[in-house]
Amino acid sequence: xxxxxxxxxxxxxxxxxxxxxxxxxxxxxxxxxxxxxxxxxxxxxxxxxxxxxxxxxxxxxxxxxxxxxxxxxxxxxxxxxxxxxxxxxxxxxxxxxxxxxxxxx
Numbered sequence: 460x461x462x463x464x465x466x467x468x469x470x471x472x473x474x475x476x477x478x479x480x481x482x483x484x485x486x487x488x489x490x491x492x493x494x495x496x497x498x499x500x501x502x503x504x505x506x507x508x509x510x511x512x513x514x515x516x517x518x519x520x521x522x523x524x525x526x527x528x529x530x531x532x533x534x535x536x537x538x539x540x541x542x543x544x545x546x547x548x549x550x551x552x553x554x555x556x557x558x559x560x561x562x563x564x
Contacts, residue, residue, distance in 0.1 A: 469494040470561050476500060480513040495557055501541040507534050519556045528553050
């Protein structure tokens with residue numbers, strides 16, 4: 460299992476997400492917890508390799524407007540339940556959506 464470096468705490472938040480992993484395509488899942496640096500996604504019957512690069516797609520309501528977000532991430536660890544992901548290169552709009560979701564939880 461890889462080492463995770465978290466700077467913010469994770470909050471238990473359950474939202475539907477899709478993971479775009481090019482070798483497989485779209486994989487549907489649900490977040491278990493989210494932080495500003497990453498999240499754990501519950502996946503049913505899907506195993507992704509450590510270090511796999513993918514994109515997290517989700518819709519979040521920010522200040523009353525539903526907006527689709529896409530976040531680049533990679534797999535830090537996996538289990539039978541799902542995958543732990545670390546976010547990469549999060550832009551201001553996506554960072555703001557994550558922060559809004561964490562504060563609303």
